[in-house]
Amino acid sequence: MSTITSMQDAISDGVSDGDSVYLAGFTHLIPFAAGHEIIRQEKRDLELVRATPDLIYDQMIAAGCARKATFSWAGNPGVGSLPAFRRAAEEGIPTELELEEYTHFGLVAALDAGASNLPFAPLRGFIGSDLPDHNDNIARIESPFDDDYVYAVAPIEPDVAVVRAQRADENGNAHLWGIQGEVKVAALAADTVILTVEELCPEETIRSDPNRTLITSDDVDYVVHDPYGSHPSYAQGYYGRDNEAYIEWADIASDVDRVEAWLDEWVYGVEDRREYVEKLGVDRLLDLDPDNAYAEPVNMGAYK
C-alpha cells in the first residue's frame, strides 16, 4: 500500500546507504529531482543501476554517492560521454567505481528475470562479444531441446526503484505515455518503489483508460507529486527535453571544480524541486512548452 509523501520523506525513508537504486527511464521521465534529493541527503555507497546512466548518475557519481554502476550504456544521449563517470572509472575520482556491464537487452532481460521470479532470463544477446568474459552474471547455456544456445543473465532486483509517470491517483495507479523504456520492469523487479508524478488525478481518470496504466498501486510504496521533476529530461506532453542543459553538462562536467560549483548552486543550494524550478525561471520553462496534440478519445463502452 502506498503513501503520498514529500520527496524528502520518500528518499529519507526509502533509500539507505549501500542500497542498489534504479532511477528508471529511457531519456524520458528521468527522476532528476529524486536524484538531487539523494545527493542532498548525502546517501553513500549506492549501487546505481540503470540501462542508460545519464546526467543524473553523472551528478550522483560526482557528488560521491556511488560505489558501483550497473549499466549498459553510460553516455550523455546525443552529446557524448559522461565525464564524472569516466573520471571515477578511469582514475577513481572522487571514489572508485565498480562496473557491472551489460547490453541493453541483457540488462532489461535481467530485470525481467527479477520481476518474474525466475532464476535467469535467456536471450540471443552477447553473441560474438567480449562482454560475457567480464561479467559473471552472464553465462552461455545450451538449449535443452536441440543444439541451439543462448546467453542467460542472472536476475537484477534493485532495493529501490524510482519511477516517474505523467499522472497517478493517490494510491499510485499511474498512467504513462510516450517512451516507456524499462520503467515497468524496473518497478516490478525492485523491493521498494517510489513513484513520482507530474500530476495527481482522481482514480476515475485512471479507470477511464486502463490500457494506459503502466504501474498499479500494489507495486508502489511512495507517491510523490513532483511537477517538473524530470527536468532537464522531459515529460511527454508536459514539457520538452532541455537539450541545452545536456550540451552544457559536457563542459561543466569536464572540470571537477565546475562540477562542485554546479552542485552547490543547483542541488545543495536549493531546498527542493520547487526552488530549483523557480531558479530555472519562467522563460526557460516556457521555451520547453510543447503545443497540444491530443490522442483521439477511445470508447471503452458502458455496459449494463
Place this chain on the structure above:
Amino acid sequence: MNYTNSELMVVAAARELENDDSVLVGIGKPNLACNVAKRTHAPELRMVYESGTIGSDPSKPPLSIGDPVLASGAISIEPMRNNFNYQLQAGRLDVGFLGGAQIDKYGNINSTVIGDYDDPTVRLPGSGGACEIAGHVDRTLIITPHSERRFPEEVDFITSPGFVGGREGREELGLSGGPEAVITDLAVCRFDERGEMYVDALHPNATREAVLDRTGWEIEFADDLGTTPDPREEELRLIREDLDPDELYTDQEK
C-alpha cells in the same frame, strides 16, 4: 557545389538505405543519414529507435534517440524489453546503423574501452543496444572517421560482432547478416568473401595513400575502385537547414 567530408559521409550513408527497409537508427550521423534518406529517396523507410519508438517521423531533428519528437506521431511505442525481444531478436529489422571508437578488418566494433578492460585508458559508453543490433539485423552499416587509431587490425574489445574472425566465424556462432558497409571521411568500404574489409569507393579528393596511412593494416582496394558520388543540393539543404542546423554532427564550413 561545396560540401564537407562529414556531409558526404551522411549522404553516402543515407544512400545505403532502401525505401522498404526497417532500420534501427543509431544516434549522431546515423540518425542524420536515416532522416536524410526518409526525406529524399526512401519516404517509406521505417525508423525504429532503441528507445522503442516504431515508425518515427520526427518533426524536427532529435538530439537523442529518446527525444519526444520520436514518440509524437510514431506508429507504435514498445517498452524496451519488447522492442529488443520481438523486433531485434526475432529478426524483424533489416538494417542497423552503428558507430564506434574502433572498427577492425572484420567489421568488429569497439565502443566499450580503449586499453585493458579492467584498467582502461579510455572508458567509452559501452554497448547499449549495439551488440544486439550488430547480431540480429541483416545489414549493419557503420559510420566512423578514418584514422589509424580508429582502424586497428584488431579491436581492443569486441562490443558488437562483425564477421568476428571471418565470415565462417560469424556463421559458426549462429549469427546471420553482418556488416555491409563502412562509411568514413575518405571512402566507402565493404567486405569480401572472407569477411575482410576493402575499399569499394574513394571519396572525391581522397587518395589511396591517405587511406593506407590511416588504416592499421594493409587494406585492399577493389579492382574496379569507384568514386563516391557528390551529395545533391537537396541533400545538403536538408542537413544544413533542417536536420543539423547547429552543426552538432556535421561540419558545414567549406
